[in-house]
Amino acid sequence: MSEIERAAEVLRTGGLVIFPTETVYGVGCDATNAEAVARLYAAKGRPQFNPLIAHVADLAAAEREARLHPTARALAERFWPGPLSIVATRRADSSVAELACAGLTTIALRVPWHPTARALIAAFGKPIAAPSANRSGRVSATTAAYAIEDLGSDVGAVLDAGTSPIGLESTIVSVGDKGAATLLRSGAITREQIETVTGPLATAGGSIEAPGMLQSHYAPRAHLRLDADTPRAGEAYLAFGAPAPADGLTLSASGDLVEAAANLYAHLRALDATGAPVIAVAPIPAHGIGEAIRDRLARAAAPR
Ligand code: AMP
Ligand code: MG
Numbered sequence: 001m002s003e004i005e006r007a008a009e010v011l012r013t014g015g016l017v018i019f020p021t022e023t024v025y026g027v028g029c030d031a032t033n034a035e036a037v038a039r040l041y042a043a044k045g046r047p048q049f050n051p052l053i054a055h056v057a058d059l060a061a062a063e064r065e066a067r068l069h070p071t072a073r074a075l076a077e078r079f080w081p082g083p084l085s086i087v088a089t090r091r092a093d094s095s096v097a098e099l100a101c102a103g104l105t106t107i108a109l110r111v112p113w114h115p116t117a118r119a120l121i122a123a124f125g126k127p128i129a130a131p132s133a134n135r136s137g138r139v140s141a142t143t144a145a146y147a148i149e150d151l152g153s154d155v156g157a158v159l160d161a162g163t164s165p166i167g168l169e170s171t172i173v174s175v176g177d178k179g180a181a182t183l184l185r186s187g188a189i190t191r192e193q194i195e196t197v198t199g200p201l202a203t204a205g206g207s208i209e210a211p212g213m214l215q216s217h218y219a220p221r222a223h224l225r226l227d228a229d230t231p232r233a234g235e236a237y238l239a240f241g242a243p244a245p246a247d248g249l250t251l252s253a254s255g256d257l258v259e260a261a262a263n264l265y266a267h268l269r270a271l272d273a274t275g276a277p278v279i280a281v282a283p284i285p286a287h288g289i290g291e292a293i294r295d296r297l298a299r300a301a302a303p304r
Contacts, residue, residue: 003157003159004116004119004120004123005123006157007019007156007157007159008120010156011028011029011030011128012124013156014029014030014033014035014036015155015156016039016043016151016154016156017029017156017159018133018144018147018152018155018157018159019116019117019120019130019158020114020116020117020159020160020162021055021114021130022082022117022166023083023164023167023168023170023188024132024133024142024164024169024265025132025133025143025144025147025164026055026117026128026133027040027043027044027130027132027133027147027151028040028055028128029128029130030124031052031095031100031126031128032095032096032127034099034100037052037097037100037129040052040129042154043151043154044131044134044135044136045135045136045137046131050102051101051102051104051107051108052101052108052130052131053085053109053110053130053170053172054096054100054107054108054109054110054127054128055109055111055127055129055130056109056111056127056128057121057122058081058111059080059111061111064091064094065094065095065107065109065127066086066088066089066094066106066107067089068088069176069178069179070179071175071198072086072088072179074198075175075181075197078196078197079194080110080111081113082112082113083113083166083171083189084170084171084172085109085170085171085173086108086109086172086173086174086175087106087108087109087172087173087174088107088109088175089106089107089177090104090106090107096127097129108172115161116161120159133146133150133151134146134150137304138219138220139220139269139300140168141265142163142164142167142262142266143163143164144159144160146265146269164262166188166258167261167266168261168265168292168296169185169296170188171183171186171188171189171190171194171292172185173198174204180202181199181202182203183201183202185295186291186292186295187289188258188261188292190289190291190292191291192288219299219300220271220279220300221272222236222272222276222278223278223279223301224279224280224297224300224301225278225279225281226281226283226298227281227282228280229282230280231248231280232278234277234278235276235277235279235280236278236279236280237249237282238250238251238271238279238281239251239282240252240255240260240283241253241254241255248271249263249267249270249271251263251267257284257287257288257289257290258289260284260289261292261293264297268300281297
């Protein structure tokens with residue numbers, strides 16, 4: 001039996017699987033099995049009101065779970081497969097367990113492009129509910145080793161495909177029944193790219209509509225000091241557009257935002273592991289994927 005087949009078998013029996021996607025590592029379960037979803041929440045230590053993204057094979061599979069407004073369909077056609085999650089009205093006969101949608105009338109759907117994720121979804125044949133493979137409140141795992149560190153004892157299989165190519169969670173856009181599009185979470189598909197399809201986007205106001213926007217999400221143990229041009233005594237420093245200093249790391253020596261996104265969580269974990277009480281982070285420009293990097297940093301820095 002192939003590794004993928006074995007992992008699909010774990011999903012069929014209600015177990016959990018760590019698997020790679022282009023964004024970050026996910027911990028997945030059978031989205032149609034409420035008991036498996038409950039086990040997943042328990043493993044993550046995730047608040048139950050935080051809904052999960054259902055990963056499906058293609059647009060047709062997504063349309064079996066949600067009613068997609070033409071604007072949502074246009075987004076799917078433009079950006080799937082890829083790092084975009086679309087929130088739309090859940091169909092009454094959706095196969096996805098209500099628990100996975102946290103009882104909301106909406107559902108979040110995504111078609112990833114990562115070949116291992118696609119192979120697993122194809123082998124399993126049903127939607128896979130998968131949040132990031134980290135314990136709730138910790139930074140997302142961008143390697144299988146980090147995922148195992150957080151969740152290893154609770155999973156039945158691990159698919160390892162090296163470091164996550166993008167390194168940040170998916171962009172989330174909700175499209176209402178009337179076609180109104182709202183950016184719920186920034187990501188590698190940038191606001192500018194989404195707006196070429198939807199026109200000007202509203203930005204979510206941090207309501208429970210998007211619980212991924214909980215303030216202290218994605219948090220290391222150290223405190224973060226943002227937009228820091230230089231470190232102070234005793235701080236670990238995360239540079240950008242400059243080489244790594246003696247007491248720190250650089251997100252990208254050349255100032256490349258895509259490289260910075262890919263390094264963000266691994267570097268936060270590494271600096272956290274030094275035991276420094278504060279991680280000072282260089283200013284990151286807000287354009288392109290920089291918006292998503294700044295968003296995750298702001299959450300990691302939020303009081304908790
Ligand atoms: P994660 O699985 O860690 O990438 O987080 C998934 C995020 O998707 C959640 O924290 C929510 O913000 C978002 N999400 C999932 N389903 C919905 C939904 N029905 N409505 C709004 N946001 C959703
Ligand atoms: Mg997460």
